[in-house]
Amino acid sequence: MNVREKLFFMALAVIILAYSAHELVIHLRPKPPSPQEIGLEWLRQEYKIPDEAYGKIARLHQDYFLRCDEMCATMKRAHRPLIQRSRNPTSREQKSAALSREKAVCENCLDNMVQHLRTVAALMPPAEGERFLADILPEVINPPELQKLRSQVTPLQ
Template identity: 80%
Template sequence: MKIREKLFFMALAVILLAYTAHEVVIHLRPVPPSPRQIGLEWLRAEYDIPQEAYEKIAALHQDYFVRCDEMCATMERAHRPLIQRSRTPQSKETPSAALKREKAVCENCLENMVQHLKNVAALMPSVQGERFLKDILPEVINPPELQKLRSQVTPLQ
């Protein structure tokens, strides 16, 4: 075998070894926690939730996030004049009606979120549940997006 062939096979062996090592490391490393898992762990630590209640809250969160994903898809499909141009320029819907529809979708999402938070608080020890609602509800009740919609939609007379 000539020196070029030996160098070629050595280079090929090094490349294959590096690729194999890369794949082994990728498959054996721990999977980082998702933002939802991080949030649940924070909730457990911050509010000192007992294991039994934590498991119920985790199950409740799982169900809620399925509904949440559905609501997000509904919001994405909605005509959202404040965020994106209409996909159908010949739409017969007036801007005011589109804003009202978008406001209704956002308010429905908000109502579902508030109810979910109240359900979570009900599973916590009462003092911790009250503190949780006191800490969290002000952050979610008046999101800037909904405040903007409320200021642009005039009430019906």
């Protein structure tokens, strides 16, 4: 083997070793917490939730986020016809009907969220559950998106 071949194989070995070390570090390092995990930990600390209740709340949140993803997809599907119709002129009644459907989907999502928050609050110590609802519900009860839809929907005659 000549010097060039030796240098080539040494460089190749260094590259393979560096890549392997990189992959090993990536797979062995601790995974950063998800936004949901960060939120749950904040909830636990802020509202002094006991371990047993925290476990139940964590499971409820996991189930809720799956439903939430489904509701978001439904809202996107409900909104898509409005985007397409804005490019193509349609009658006022069609636009109003589409807005009404989107508003209904949004209100359903909001109802599910409020019910979830009330269920979570019921699992907390009573005083903390009341404080939780007082802190959270005003922020979610009347979202700007729903206000906008309510103002755009005109009753059909």
